[in-house]
Amino acid sequence: MKNVAIKSALVVLLLTVAASNVFASADTKSLEQKSEKFAVALLACNYKAAEELISESAMGSTLTEEKFVALGHGLTEALGQFRSLSTVSSESVEGGTKVTYLCTFEYTKARMIVTYTASDKVSNIVVKPVSE
Numbered sequence: 001m002k003n004v005a006i007k008s009a010l011v012v013l014l015l016t017v018a019a020s021n022v023f024a025s026a027d028t029k030s031l032e033q034k035s036e037k038f039a040v041a042l043l044a045c046n047y048k049a050a051e052e053l054i055s056e057s058a059m060g061s062t063l064t065e066e067k068f069v070a071l072g073h074g075l076t077e078a079l080g081q082f083r084s085l086s087t088v089s090s091e092s093v094e095g096g097t098k099v100t101y102l103c104t105f106e107y108t109k110a111r112m113i114v115t116y117t118a119s120d121k122v123s124n125i126v127v128k129p130v131s132e
Contacts (some may be wrong), residue, residue, distance in 0.1 A: 022117045031090070031097065032087050037049070038125075039103065043082040045073060045076075050068065050122075070094065080107035082106075085102070100112075110127050110130055112126070
């Protein structure tokens with residue numbers, strides 16, 4: 001009887017972990033799509049396309065359209081045209097999620113770390129070239 005209870009508890013635990021992984025991957029996929037949209041808008045210097053993704057409370061007052069365009073020009077000049085993005089890792093942080101991506105650009109690859117608020121708005125972004 002004790003073995004049946006233990007096996008039942010293990011099955012419940014495995015199902016719980018499997019379900020949480022399904023939901024986590026769906027959330028990560030959604031964030032990956034938003035990140036790609038943000039990266040494309042940033043590198044095209046298209047503030048209007050990215051504006052809805054930016055957290056006003058975290059970045060909206062400091063990331064003006066002028067600064068956004070200058071950042072986009074600087075990144076494109078240094079890294080080349082944006083090619084693709086893939087998720088490397090995702091972790092919960094206070095008030096949101098931090099997702100690390102590997103981005104492929106025309107000239108090189110770079111690690112892009114995007115922090116999202118609980119409402120999936122970009123609150124911080126860091127781009128660092130990766131040596132190959």
